[in-house]
Amino acid sequence: MPQLPSGRHVALISDIIFAAVRKGDFGTSMALTMHVRTPEEMAPLIGISYYTPIEGEPGPGTAYLSGLMLADIGSEKCDWPDEDVDFFRQWLASDVVQQWLQKTFDEFTELKRTVKITLPENLRGILEDD
Numbered sequence: 001m002p003q004l005p006s007g008r009h010v011a012l013i014s015d016i017i018f019a020a021v022r023k024g025d026f027g028t029s030m031a032l033t034m035h036v037r038t039p040e041e042m043a044p045l046i047g048i049s050y051y052t053p054i055e056g057e058p059g060p061g062t063a064y065l066s067g068l069m070l071a072d073i074g075s076e077k078c079d080w081p082d083e084d085v086d087f088f089r090q091w092l093a094s095d096v097v098q099q100w101l102q103k104t105f106d107e108f109t110e111l112k113r114t115v116k117i118t119l120p121e122n123l124r125g126i127l128e129d130d
Helices: 015-022 026-035 039-045 082-092 095-114
Strands: 010-013 047-052 062-069
Touching: 010 062, 015 026, 015 039, 015 047, 015 095, 026 095, 039 095
Parallel strands: none
Antiparallel strands: 010 047, 047 062
């Protein structure tokens, strides 16, 4: 978890994309299967959390969703100063983050493989194995 030059602590979170897979929704599952085949293709779907310091306690504090995804960094949606964006992009290129993305992608791939997808009624019998 880096601390940006502005002082804000941030972290990467995979909860959003994992929750989408766990739902077992046919459309979401198909889109993720077709469009997320590498860690690089998954990266834009990774969320970013911020932290609220807890008075009197060391550390960054309590995490909360920022509403940003990696795809938002450098866009109008992200109001970070240029120094924070540059620092964050350098951090994203680090070996530690690249290894985390690979591990997260491997977990994502395994989760997709094991979650039962709910077929829409109009596809039952066409795509079902049983």
